[in-house]
Amino acid sequence: MLSSKVYLKILFFILGMIVTTTVAYSYYFSKNYPLPITNRISLDAKLQFIREHIDPGKIDTIVVGSSLALNNVQGSYLEKSSNKCKNVLNLSVWSIGPVQVEQLLELSDAFPNLERIIYSGQFSDFGGIDKLKNYDSMFIKKYIRNELNPVAYSSLLLNSCKDLSFCIKRQEEWEKEHGMNNKFAYLKFDHTGSAPLHIYGKDIVQHRWKNPHGAVQNPKAFDALARMAKKAKKDGLKFYFIQQPYRQPLIDKHLHVKHNMKTFPERVKSIITKEGGKFFNLYEKLHLSDKYFADRSHLNDQGSIIGTEEIAKFIDQNEEK
Amino acid sequence: MLFNSYEFIFFFLPITFFIYFYLNKKRLTEASKGFLVFASLFFYSWWNIAYLPLILVSMLFNYTVGRELSTHTQKNRKYSSKTLLAFGVIFNIALLGYFKYSDFFIININRAFTGDISLLNLALPLAISFYTFQQIAYLVDSYRNETKEYDFLNYAVFVTFFPQLIAGPIVHHAEMMPQFAQAKNKVKNYHNIALGLFIFSMGLFKKVVIADTFAMWATKGFDVAPQLNMLEAWATSLSYTFQLYFDFSGYTDMAIGIALLFNIKLPMNFFSPYKATSIQDFWRRWHITLSRFLKDYLYIPLGGNRKGEMRTYTNLFTTFLLGGIWHGAGWTFVLWGALHGFALIIHRVWQKLGFRMNSVIAWFITFNFINIAWVFFRATSFDSAIKVLHGMFLGEFILPASITKYAEFMSSTGVKLGHWSKLYQHDAYIGLWFIAAFIVILLFSNSMEWKKKFKPNFLYMSLTILFFLSIFLLHRKSEFIYFNF
Numbered sequence: 001m002l003s004s005k006v007y008l009k010i011l012f013f014i015l016g017m018i019v020t021t022t023v024a025y026s027y028y029f030s031k032n033y034p035l036p037i038t039n040r041i042s043l044d045a046k047l048q049f050i051r052e053h054i055d056p057g058k059i060d061t062i063v064v065g066s067s068l069a070l071n072n073v074q075g076s077y078l079e080k081s082s083n084k085c086k087n088v089l090n091l092s093v094w095s096i097g098p099v100q101v102e103q104l105l106e107l108s109d110a111f112p113n114l115e116r117i118i119y120s121g122q123f124s125d126f127g128g129i130d131k132l133k134n135y136d137s138m139f140i141k142k143y144i145r146n147e148l149n150p151v152a153y154s155s156l157l158l159n160s161c162k163d164l165s166f167c168i169k170r171q172e173e174w175e176k177e178h179g180m181n182n183k184f185a186y187l188k189f190d191h192t193g194s195a196p197l198h199i200y201g202k203d204i205v206q207h208r209w210k211n212p213h214g215a216v217q218n219p220k221a222f223d224a225l226a227r228m229a230k231k232a233k234k235d236g237l238k239f240y241f242i243q244q245p246y247r248q249p250l251i252d253k254h255l256h257v258k259h260n261m262k263t264f265p266e267r268v269k270s271i272i273t274k275e276g277g278k279f280f281n282l283y284e285k286l287h288l289s290d291k292y293f294a295d296r297s298h299l300n301d302q303g304s305i306i307g308t309e310e311i312a313k314f315i316d317q318n319e320e321k
Numbered sequence: 322m323l324f325n326s327y328e329f330i331f332f333f334l335p336i337t338f339f340i341y342f343y344l345n346k347k348r349l350t351e352a353s354k355g356f357l358v359f360a361s362l363f364f365y366s367w368w369n370i371a372y373l374p375l376i377l378v379s380m381l382f383n384y385t386v387g388r389e390l391s392t393h394t395q396k397n398r399k400y401s402s403k404t405l406l407a408f409g410v411i412f413n414i415a416l417l418g419y420f421k422y423s424d425f426f427i428i429n430i431n432r433a434f435t436g437d438i439s440l441l442n443l444a445l446p447l448a449i450s451f452y453t454f455q456q457i458a459y460l461v462d463s464y465r466n467e468t469k470e471y472d473f474l475n476y477a478v479f480v481t482f483f484p485q486l487i488a489g490p491i492v493h494h495a496e497m498m499p500q501f502a503q504a505k506n507k508v509k510n511y512h513n514i515a516l517g518l519f520i521f522s523m524g525l526f527k528k529v530v531i532a533d534t535f536a537m538w539a540t541k542g543f544d545v546a547p548q549l550n551m552l553e554a555w556a557t558s559l560s561y562t563f564q565l566y567f568d569f570s571g572y573t574d575m576a577i578g579i580a581l582l583f584n585i586k587l588p589m590n591f592f593s594p595y596k597a598t599s600i601q602d603f604w605r606r607w608h609i610t611l612s613r614f615l616k617d618y619l620y621i622p623l624g625g626n627r628k629g630e631m632r633t634y635t636n637l638f639t640t641f642l643l644g645g646i647w648h649g650a651g652w653t654f655v656l657w658g659a660l661h662g663f664a665l666i667i668h669r670v671w672q673k674l675g676f677r678m679n680s681v682i683a684w685f686i687t688f689n690f691i692n693i694a695w696v697f698f699r700a701t702s703f704d705s706a707i708k709v710l711h712g713m714f715l716g717e718f719i720l721p722a723s724i725t726k727y728a729e730f731m732s733s734t735g736v737k738l739g740h741w742s743k744l745y746q747h748d749a750y751i752g753l754w755f756i757a758a759f760i761v762i763l764l765f766s767n768s769m770e771w772k773k774k775f776k777p778n779f780l781y782m783s784l785t786i787l788f789f790l791s792i793f794l795l796h797r798k799s800e801f802i803y804f805n806f
Contacts, residue, residue: 001777002777002778002779003511003777004511004512004514004515004777005511006516006777007511007777007782008511008514008515008518008777008780010782011518011782011785011786014782014786015786018360018786018789018790019331022793038766158327164793166795246546251728
């Protein structure tokens with residue numbers, strides 16, 4: 001049996017070692033992997049990317065939306081092809097609907113020279129009205145602009161170290177899933193925050209290729225779109241909505257898809273043009289063949305280059321008038 | 322601030338500990354007490370500073386009344402001590418009633434008379450049920466001349482001492498203040514620190530690892546699922562039975578452990594309650610300090626068992642009915658209290674008639690009664706309780722398909738074999754958790770037995786470290802169930 005004093009010395013030494021190792025790991029994690037700030041890894045990764053690689057003062061164009069904006073719009077090609085979009089940030093996040101996009105756009109005033117917002121989407125994005133969880137736009141603005149005070153940043157690190165098992169899991173997942181651009185989980189962004197997909201041939205996931213999205217859309221999602229367009233107008237920003245392509249064989253085969261590809265653009269156009277926004281139907285413009293698709297609605301990198309160049313032309317034409 | 326939070330474990334607790342003993346070392350005894358009160362009120366206000374004035378008013382009032390009761394003889398007053406005590410008790414109950422039961426009362430008035438009185442929608446001030454009971458006990462003890470307090474700072478330490486402030490154990494003035502006064506308790510005691518850390522980390526493990534795991538399953542069954550089959554319903558009710566025990570006893574262990582760091586011994590609150598072989602035995606093991614309060618300040622003043630059998634039964638029933646209401650403003654709590662009161666009456670009659678029962682059968686009946694009664698305690702409404710109870714007794718019985726080869730004969734009896742649960746289909750280890758929980762509650766020593774056996778050696782050090790590793794699960798931070806009461 002030990003004396004209580006010696007017992008405590010050994011105990012505190014071991015506990016101290018455990019805590020120190022954990023804090024050190026958290027620091028390492030924060031430098032190499034997205035800190036768990038929200039409940040979305042693609043948003044956490046995007047926020048970290050902006051913090052480390054983007055000068056908010058330079059950004060004139062923001063691309064928002066779900067993966068249909070993240071993968072289908074290549075910011076670097078938009079910068080190359082457009083005379084107007086010179087510094088693009090693709091702020092898109094996987095699987096977000098208009099209500100969540102609206103939350104994302106709360107960050108727009110973190111970019112003082114912003115001129116335009118490009119919302120890239122499809123009817124399938126308008127089904128959900130969930131909100132982003134753990135999303136504090138004031139905190140996030142400070143985080144992406146590197147304006148968190150040391151105490152707040154330490155507290156953020158502590159929060160990530162709090163959930164050590166989650167961090168270890170996220171690290172493993174990141175190594176396995178998010179580094180390869182032949183997977184839909186690809187999250188290593190180009191210099192604008194876009195993530196073009198190199199998904200061809202055997203990498204194509206058959207069920208995503210063959211099965212269309214459901215038909216359900218929520219009126220509240222359209223309300224969110226209207227609010228976004230209105231706010232953009234109020235803030236003096238140009239607002240564009242890009243209707244993304246869809247695989248033609250699925251449109252021909254499934255009545256609900258055909259119906260949606262007709263009614264959805266009409267509805268969106270009427271909402272945003274009321275507030276001075278511009279609508280561009282990329283599907284109608286390009287009628288892309290299957291070789292440009294990675295699945296039913298995501299374009300591969302070749303498809304996304306073609307699409308992005310058309311978007312650039314559309315913006316230039318509108319703004320040079 | 323929660324015990325199971327980083328800010329408490331890494332900042333509040335060590336800072337409070339070191340400053341308290343530093344002040345004592347410098348012989349600034351009053352300052353150390355003042356600091357302890359300040360730290361406790363800071364701890365309390367962390368949730369919501371709006372509650373602070375209420376606890377201060379309550380303390381000032383009770384201190385004044387208690388002092389009056391214990392210092393002045395009745396001859397010097399225009400009113401009797403009994404009147405003063407009644408005034409004090411009524412004030413406390415009114416305060417508790419206003420914050421805790423107003424809306425319940427209004428809802429029932431509206432329902433009974435199809436009225437339209439607006440609800441007050443008052444937020445329940447944290448810990449009000451606990452500090453109110455503790456102070457009522459103090460007033461009664463003062464009236465009985467069992468305790469005296471002349472110093473407000475001492476009184477404030479007694480009420481606010483942060484380890485027991487939020488959810489007990491409910492302590493008596495006479496068992497706490499001599500401990501604070503003892504000179505040897507003003508210096509660091511390494512044995513108590515080692516023991517305190519062991520008990521604290523065990524409580525942390527119970528709460529964070531065990532209770533919060535069962536909490537997920539209980540929530541799914543009670544709040545998420547629209548209906549339950551038989552196995553799902555039993556899994557739901559058992560999950561809550563285990564969650565509640567490990568949550569509350571975990572909290573109590575943490576409180577006892579923290580108090581030990583300050584050389585204060587809090588009374589035991591749990592002693593393996595699910596080992597009980599009768600309902601009376603259960604209440605001697607579960608929330609012991611509440612049972613003690615109800616016995617000393619309600620059951621015995623009502624006459625206890627001194628006024629004949631019928632009166633004893635009435636007193637028992639009344640005590641438990643009020644115990645149920647103390648837990649929450651809702652008919653489900655009333656029914657829960659009534660069930661326990663009724664069960665105690667049956668047990669008393671049984672004993673009176675001299676019947677005996679095999680202890681395994683007695684345990685089985687007691688445990689199942691408690692488990693079923695907890696359904697009312699947990700359910701947010703009668704509909705929710707009925708949903709779970711319906712599933713437990715009349716739900717569809719589907720055995721897992723994986724046991725088909727052992728249970729094929731059962732298909733002829735109409736029992737379905739297949740996908741036993743949609744609700745828990747992703748919780749692969751739920752069965753193992755139940756087995757482990759039963760082993761722990763029935764075969765393991767409880768934390769108070771471990772406390773007695775504690776020695777500063779490598780076994781206890783390893784256990785402390787192992788339990789302490791629960792801090793890596795603090796991301797699923799959740800409040801303790803009894804904070805709601």
